[in-house]
Amino acid sequence: MAEEAILGYLQNNEEIKDSGEFAAERNIDHNEIVNVIKSLHGFRYVDAEDIKRETWVLTEEGKTYTATGSPEFQLFNAIPPEGIPKDELQKKLDPSVFKIGCAQAAKNKWVEMGKQLVTRKVQNVEDKVKGLLLQIQQGQGIGSDDIKALKARKLIVPQTWKGYSVRKGPNYAPKRKQVVTDLTRENFQSGEWKELEFKEYNYSAKGAPLEGGHLHPLLKVRAQLKQIFLCMGFEEMPTNNFVESSFWNFDALFQPQQHPARDSHDTFFLDAPSTTKRLPEDYVERVKQIHETGGYESRGYAYDWKREEANKNLLRTHTTAVSSRMLYQLAQKPFAPKKYFSIDRVFRNEAVDRTHLAEFHQIEGLVCDRGLTLCDLIGVLHDFFSHLGMTKLKFKPAYNPYTEPSMEIFSYHEGFKKWVEVGNSGMFRPEMLRPMGLPDDVQVIAWGLSLERPTMILYGIDNIRDLFGPKVDLGLIKKNPICRLGIN
Ligand code: PHE
Structure with missing residues (x-):
């Protein structure tokens, strides 16, 4: 499927600019597209050029928050409108969520850390961190300040993304020809031999190792x-x-x-x-x-x-x-x-x-x-x-x-x-x-x-x-x- 898509597209178009986008648009796994490009390139059906991009991926912690919401959001939701004593709030939450949540929620001015009670400072909050994490997960770009903040919190890490831009190669054909390795009796009988294309000899291939006795x-x-x-x-x-x-x-x-x-x-x-x-x-x-x-x-x-x-x-x-x-x-x-x-x-x-x-x-x-x-x-x-x-x-x-x-x-x-x-x-x-x-x-x-x-x-x-x-x-x-x- 990936091979048909690539060769078919190049029949009417000059170039596949970005194998990543190409894969995403067709809902094909990018790894599969890359493998096909490498193979087609080997037989010179296509010319391919490397593309590298710095992208961001979620860390394990980052992935958790896409499901649970950020710690500050979880903390905010755990506070009832009348407020809650700190030790009781702590009991309601996972220790790391409590710790991070307190710091981030205070920074966001969502909560008031009183001596007796922890209370809400605002009525509603939006979980922006979760939203940003989801955007990154879907491969969408986000602003550089947000990147910096998520990176500082170790919720995302950089990753080099590799893909290709692809054009027709010297042997381009809309469909790959089956090259054969052996000429058979059937090929002769059917007359098929006239059309067959044969695989080229690889003179630098190594021979099979010889089995036999060897002198010590x-x-x-x-x-x-x-x-x-x-x-x-x-x-x-x-x-x-x-x-x-x-x-x-x-x-x-x-x-x-x-x-x-x-x-x-x-x-x-x-x-x-x-x-x-x-x-x-x-x-x-x-x-x-x-x-x-x-x-x-x-x-x-x-x-x-x-x-x-x-x-x-x-x-x-x-x-x-x-x-x-x-x-x-x-x-x-x-x-x-x-x-x-x-x-x-x-x-x-x-x-x-x-x-x-x-x-x-x-x-x-x-x-x-x-x-x-x-x-x-x-x-x-x-x-x-x-x-x-x-x-x-x-x-x-x-x-x-x-x-x-x-x-x-x-x-x-x-x-x-x-x-x-x-x-x-x-x-x-x-x-x-x-x-x-x-x-x-x-x-x-x-x-x-x-x-x-x-x-x-x-x-x-x-x-x-x-x-x-x-x-x-x-x-x-x-x-x-x-x-x-x-x-x-
Ligand atoms: N037999 C000796 C050895 O076992 C070697 C040796 C042979 C010495 C002949 C002298 C003459 O080491």
Whole structure:
């Protein structure tokens, strides 16, 4: 109806001067008129120009008085011709009506506030305030002094009224043409297609979001790291066993059985199956010996090594458990140098906070060859980290039960403008390698780092729980960009 009214009117008239008046004259809701104008304007049937007007609307209080009459009027009517004691008058009226009424009626000289009695000063009064409020409600203008007075009494407040003036637009037609979006079989059969007008393509419309699998950022970073290791000639170690025996996770790595890391506070032990079935017995014997009495120029730890402790199953606490298995296997064949890497999950019984989870991923690399030195380790680390875009490295002496010397690796972060720890490294101890049976001149250099840390830095995530676990926002997984290490 609103659309017909507008297009119809413009057929014979130049302009709709004011959409507000236009709506009022036709008894159409102005909001409806505005919506139609916007739509017609969008298809350029009409040109529209904004009109703004300051108008006044009634406050809640103002609205009440249009029904009840103003407080002064109510007060006046409550006074009988012979007058009334003030406290009795007060009882007859609402407290706020009484209070405002007294003040306004006295100001209007309608009443006499005597000591004993409140009396009328005039016989009849007219409720001018109610009249003015009604006029405003009906959209009629009133004088500026009256406006001021009503505004001071907080019975009206200003409001900006928005409307349009409207003229014919470039696509004007007395009736809107139905534009169609699809050409159907029926259109062809009826011959209707000749007259049809089609909706234009919207080339800037967004496509429907594609549903499908998405790679988690950790997987993207892992894929890149794997590529780096492969380019450097490393082979991937099989890491498909989350459950490991204490033997491979700790004992083979010359980690004493009383070591605090072997406590259930730090390690998840398994209830079932609680122990491992098989270990290479002759090697176990050599490991026992190195712990208890030493050998190969080592004094050992001088304690009673217990097989039951080594048998205990656990969730591996580091991927170095896999490295120890692989090096042992390597030692069972005629020696050949190897470069190994792994990237997989490890578990630690830790309090969860914004940087720690009870499960995370480790990246580990090792080189096993004759005559390797600390310089080889430093060189390999420079090479490896330069592929990640980290060229400034510093090393700090550290301690691991299974490496000597050991070094923490720091990299200068250009964004943070400081040195950040990026990994741990070292040369595996003879106490670890010799019992395995690796030749005396064979050394192993190795390093490890977490996958989460670089991923969080790359993807700007500062709480690890936003990256991994039940609180992860799936939207983030869908939208995060591809990973290109070393390119900033
Ligand atoms: N296993 C060590 C860790 O869990 C990392 C590491 C690997 C250190 C290899 C030295 C050599 O932090």
